[in-house]
Amino acid sequence: MPELPEVQTVVSELNRKLRNRTIKSVEVNAPKMVAVGPGVVSNIREYGQQSVARFISLLKGRKVLSVKRRAKLLIFDLSGKLSLLAHLKMTGQFIFEDGRLRKKTKGLYRLVNSLNAIPEKLPSKHTHVIFTFQDGSHLYFNDVRKFGYLKLVRGDELNQVKELREYGPEPLSKNFTPTQFLAAVKKRVGGKIKQVLMDPKVVAGIGNIYSDEILFRAKIRPARKVSSLSEKDLKTIYAQIPIVLKQAIKAKGSSVGDFIRTDGSWGTMGKHHFVYGRSGLPCKVCGTAIQTVKIGGRTGSFCPKCQD
Ligand SMILES: [Zn+2]
Known part of the structure; x- marks a missing residue:
């Protein structure tokens, strides 16, 4: 399970790669892994397809302003005062693929840490959400166990997000005395x-x-x-x-x-x-x-x- 250093690695890399990119389209293959609003994901899962359609339409045309972290939660700040929260939980992964990376990897990735793992093309059967940016690059959200989630909230709803309220101090901040x-x-x-x-x-x-x-x-x-x-x-x-x-x-x-x-x-x-x-x-x-x-x-x- 990713811990602070792993999540920070993903955050730093995505912040560098996604900043100022505009989302052209979003494909959701696992409705239960996305949500709109500050509530816990399992509550929102009831909305099913309706929630997915809203999730997609709210994301279209948004620009990524920054990607940051609180505890193990990733926070993508988007234009229009929206934030996309992402939790990797046990086995969530983000892969960002642009033309340059595709050329280098030939589009093949070992998605588990084993030399015996067979390289796979993305999207794989474990790719549940695909973001396509205006320049044709993609962000893939993979998750074998499907405990991870993406939750879209308005900026003014961030203080209502339960996970964010409950986290203790950041160990690398000055508040951690x-x-x-x-x-x-x-x-x-x-x-x-x-x-x-x-x-x-x-x-x-x-x-x-x-x-x-x-x-x-x-x-x-x-x-x-x-x-x-x-x-x-x-x-x-x-x-x-x-x-x-x-x-x-x-x-x-x-x-x-x-x-x-x-x-x-x-x-x-x-x-x-x-x-x-x-x-x-x-x-x-x-x-x-x-x-x-x-x-x-x-x-x-x-x-x-x-x-x-
Ligand atoms: Zn010893």
Whole structure:
């Protein structure tokens, strides 16, 4: 599942590529994945085809002004004071294809991160929404599991969007202070530290991969209860959060699972993982085999020697 660094990679690339492009047409093949209005997508899904027709007609002729991010939500600001919100959820992907990329890739993309994956032409059977711009370039929204969504809202409706209201602080912003972080964590004193780091109300955008990597670097085991951690431990974790996320953004994210960049290439952060996805392999620091532990419904990976 894409986390903050992966979503930031997509946002930075789309902001560069889509800015000032005008939408000529939109094709929706999965009505339940698009919505109009600030409500939760599942409520709007009732409208079905009617909602799709509105979604398409509202988007036609709009210019993309910018693409930005809040937590794991992408926000496309469009002309006419409209915003298109997009969530990749588990397996959502955006591929932007213009003539230059098509020439380079011959229109073929490996849509899952495996050398065994057969390159596919777009749109594939997993392409659910296609944006065509006036210059003939395309933005494809693919999603194997179909949990992702696109939601079109007016600028004045943005403060009514539930997801946006509920997100905790951005870990790379000035608002994310040690005092604020410690207070939020201490409210979950009975929780396990990995789960607390993955709680979007404590800090936005951290999931399974980066909670493991942050805790390895902080030398603290993922299953440790918050109540067992000292203030110094929590400050060490706090300090590692931006370091790990910035390194991952620089590497264009971790291509585990279905994450790919907007040109179909992969992020390289996976090579720098110390623990995530390395169960049974030797720790890069001490050589001990990396172990896993079940925490809630998730798996935490850690080094039993480097982490206490
Ligand atoms: Zn180790």
